[in-house]
Amino acid sequence: MMRANKSETVATRLEDNSPTRMFAPIRVHRTFEAVVERIVDAIDAQGLRQGDRLPNESEMAKMLEISRPTLRQAFRILENSGVLQIKAGQSGGVFVAADIIPFDVVGKNIASEVMHIEEVISSRRLLEPLVYHLAAENATEQQFAQIQETIELVRHHRHDPRIVQQADGMFHRRVAHACGNQMLLSTMTTIYRQLAPLRGALRRDADRADHIIDVHTRQLEAMRRKDHAGLESILDETFIDLEEEYGVKRKFSIRWHSGE
Structure with a gap:
């Protein structure tokens, strides 16, 4: 039969x-x-x-x-x-x-994925501030304008979660390009690629889009002013969402010193 x-x-x-x-x-x-x-x-x-x-x-x-x-x-x-x-x-x-x-295999693979996620999110917290501080020092006005374009893209498509997520990723990648360090750019590109599915777990409504617009606008303004102390405070806001979503405890942070 x-x-x-x-x-x-x-x-x-x-x-x-x-x-x-x-x-x-x-x-x-x-x-x-x-x-x-x-x-x-x-x-x-x-x-x-x-x-x-x-x-x-x-x-x-x-x-x-x-x-x-x-x-x-x-x-x-x-x-x-x-x-x-x-x-x-x-x-x-x-x-x-x-x-x-095979529940035992599923459990082991979930545990492995959780460990990998913790490494990716922790690596972002360690390295991304360097990228933003360097971008504040090295970016050209044209690069700042290109970063601004991604914020406007979110603003114009705030009710489309797919475009909002893509524009959010574009913002971070353009800042990485503007930092002027090819090794950091390569490393952050890998981290951002692995963060993409994780970001998809966050809220996907217009309020989330407005939050992205607000944070990115303040980040860009701080970079243009070379306000490193203000930038550090704003960056901390950007880490919290993913860290809370995946239960990753803050293990370390860095601070920018101008050397003056």
Whole structure:
């Protein structure tokens, strides 16, 4: 007897508006971990087996009300753990990879991801202030103008979370270019690339966009004035969101000394 494909049943259950629906919006810290647990629970609760299809990436991200980079972070853990198989192309999708979920492997991979996240966020706190202080000293007016453009981009698209997130990343990268140190630029580019899915876990509404506009505007003004003390205070505000989201405790900080 041919086993019925459960994808339609799963999709129907996931779209259910009842309190028991499997992929209700996520409202917790360390969002990727909650996503992993939610997907595993859904597979268990529905009795899914190897080869059964789950909703695709865009559908699942919409159900969970999370960013696609954050969802991909969870997918990566589950794929590396042998729980999911991600197939590309028109006939591709998200499939259950095994009949039995290896909970021990999933737990180890989550712990490894948490450790990696802590390293990335801590490295940012250590190195990013150097980038901003150097940009304050070295940036040209043209570079400051290019940084200002990213703030205006957020302002004009404050209701579009995708563009806001892209413009936010562009702001940080342009500051890194303006610092005038190629080694720091290369290092920060790697850090920013790994921060991208983490930022997706933060609030994604117009209030978040307004917060970005406010902080970035004050950062730019401080850099233009070469106000290093003021810049340090503002930078601290930019670290708090991700550190609180992922439970990373502040381990160190640096202070700028002009040498005068």
